[in-house]
Amino acid sequence: MENLIAYLDESLVPLENKIQEYLEVEKEIRLLEVKILTLQNKAAAADEPEQPDHQPSAGTEETEAGEHQQRMNKLLERYQELQQEVINMLPEKNKFVEINLGYGPSMVGYFTVDLETHQELPEPVLRVVH
Template sequence: MASNLDYLDPALIPLEEKVKAYLETEKALRKATEQGQNSADQRRELARLEQEILALLPTRDEWVKVNLGYGPSRVGAWHVPATTGAPERYELRVIH
């Protein structure tokens, strides 16, 4: 059984930092969209961070506990099958 303190593992720090940057960029994108600003740069940054997080995740289709500063949070990538006109991919999910 995994310990509830596994999220404090120092090996997860790079993943935690990318997830924090992803959440900040997502927040800035949402704010820019609400204000009607051009958000193309933020969308590209969000996509880049998502790919970096996917590369850092040790597993797929299950949660990884990370420390985002206020107790255990979760991040994971889930398989999304191909649909008409869209290739299969992994969808990033963050619970904070």
């Protein structure tokens, strides 16, 4: 019989912690993308000539957008670093490893081959199923 609690193995804790950090950075990137798009939409709306009543200062929005873009660049760098660290921690590629992210078994794997078609992927993919 297969060991149904293998994902609770103590040796997987460092990998689990790294995955948690990876997922947190991924979440921050998504939230920041929304902020950047919102600022871009506000700037585009302010450029329209039909709104003479409301003229927000374009300089502040540009400054804020620049700060968000710098933060995004840092987050993307960190995201890539974490991705590489996770890949290096995985015991093998093209196979899922069960881990515990706090709410039952989750899986993580690094794939160079599509699991369904068995064809080489154009770019290797880190998959986290949680």
